[in-house]
Amino acid sequence: MTPIGSQRPSVLVFATGGTIGMRQTDAGLAPDPDFPEILESLVDGICGPLGIDPRVNHLLPAIDSANADADTAPRIARTVRARVRTQQPRGVVILHGTDTLAFTAARLAFELSDLGAPVVVTGSQLPHGAPGSDAGANLALALRAAVRAALGAPVSIAFGGELLPAVRATKHDSVSPRAFRAEQPLAPRREGVSAPPDDRDRPSPARGPARVLSMRLVPSVTAEDLRAAVGGRPDGLVLECYGSGTAPTGRPGVPEALRAVCAEMPVVAVSQCAAGGVALGRYAVGAELARAGVIDGGDLTVEAALAKLGFLLDAGFEGAGLMAEMTRNLVGERTPAE
Numbered sequence: 546m547t548p549i550g551s552q553r554p555s556v557l558v559f560a561t562g563g564t565i566g567m568r569q570t571d572a573g574l575a576p577d578p579d580f581p582e583i584l585e586s587l588v589d590g591i592c593g594p595l596g597i598d599p600r601v602n603h604l605l606p607a608i609d610s611a612n613a614d615a616d617t618a619p620r621i622a623r624t625v626r627a628r629v630r631t632q633q634p635r636g637v638v639i640l641h642g643t644d645t646l647a648f649t650a651a652r653l654a655f656e657l658s659d660l661g662a663p664v665v666v667t668g669s670q671l672p673h674g675a676p677g678s679d680a681g682a683n684l685a686l687a688l689r690a691a692v693r694a695a696l697g698a699p700v701s702i703a704f705g706g707e708l709l710p711a712v713r714a715t716k717h718d719s720v721s722p723r724a725f726r727a728e729q730p731l732a733p734r735r736e737g738v739s740a741p742p743d744d745r746d747r748p749s750p751a752r753g754p755a756r757v758l759s760m761r762l763v764p765s766v767t768a769e770d771l772r773a774a775v776g777g778r779p780d781g782l783v784l785e786c787y788g789s790g791t792a793p794t795g796r797p798g799v800p801e802a803l804r805a806v807c808a809e810m811p812v813v814a815v816s817q818c819a820a821g822g823v824a825l826g827r828y829a830v831g832a833e834l835a836r837a838g839v840i841d842g843g844d845l846t847v848e849a850a851l852a853k854l855g856f857l858l859d860a861g862f863e864g865a866g867l868m869a870e871m872t873r874n875l876v877g878e879r880t881p882a883e
């Protein structure tokens with residue numbers, strides 16, 4: 546292998562788990578202990594003819610991405626940042642399970658926006674050794690994209706022959722090789738991630754990463770359900786509203802419950818619709834949400850809203866500063882107001 550630092554472009558491949566590295570067991574698909582060696586040879590086979598020098602690292606233990614938690618994406622970001630500092634690759638490919646790939650990739654788009662090396666996230670629907678597996682094709686697409694993208698390119702997802710912006714993507718098919726879809730193109734006029742607030746006077750938080758949850762409104766929801774949704778004391782809530790940002794605020798107790806939740810944590814409204822987003826002032830029931838303190842999430846996807854809110858909370862934003870950041874377009878995640 547040519548050493549990193551030679552003229553040939555180098556790529557850091559960072560494997561975190563997912564079906565791509567699994568094999569069939571009696572209990573169902575599970576991480577393949579032989580995957581590290583298999584991945585080395587898969588990557589070498591793709592990179593050799595392309596003139597790319599790969600280096601493969603693993604985040605251990607490999608997981609089914611259904612087991613991702615609030616620290617998974619921040620931990621991937623921290624580790625990738627440290628490896629990029631020492632290895633200085635031209636680009637980074639991250640292998641991840643598809644179930645929570647869109648959540649992790651969206652978070653990485655905020656975390657790694659200043660990395661200086663393009664980051665491409667991929668995985669597969671079928672294990673590397675399965676007949677007709679999409680593992681090799683997705684890996685090859687991601688490796689090519691990682692060396693071809695501009696150094697400051699936004700984090701992307703390479704899957705099923707497509708390159709999608711991480712902050713707009715969602716898993717929409719549990720079987721097809723085209724598992725992901727970008728609900729919207731990357732939003733124009735990105736403002737960039739702001740410097741974290743000066744926190745010298747703030748007590749250092751003793752807790753781990755922020756836990757942000759989402760709740761989907763359905764016609765039978767009650768005020769009690771709203772309160773129960775935050776019973777586990779998350780740090781923030783993404784409310785999946787109807788249409789352009791409406792909720793049953795005419796139902797007894799709902800406005801009070803919303804105000805109580807907003808007093809405890811930031812609440813961001815997004816739409817259950819794939820396009821169009823929310824505009825809280827449009828309907829009276831939506832304006833009621835804004836009056837309760839709910840933040841307008843524009844056309845953020847659920848994944849991007851969760852990622853952005855968690856990222857900002859972990860960076861130390863709160864109150865009006867947090868609300869201002871949520872309504873800006875940092876990395877292409879939401880269409881800016883005209």
Ligand SMILES: NC(=O)C[C@H](N)C(=O)O
Binds near residue numbers: 565
């Ligand atoms: N295709 C996949 O990767 C699904 C798997 N359950 C995972 O997310 O890890």
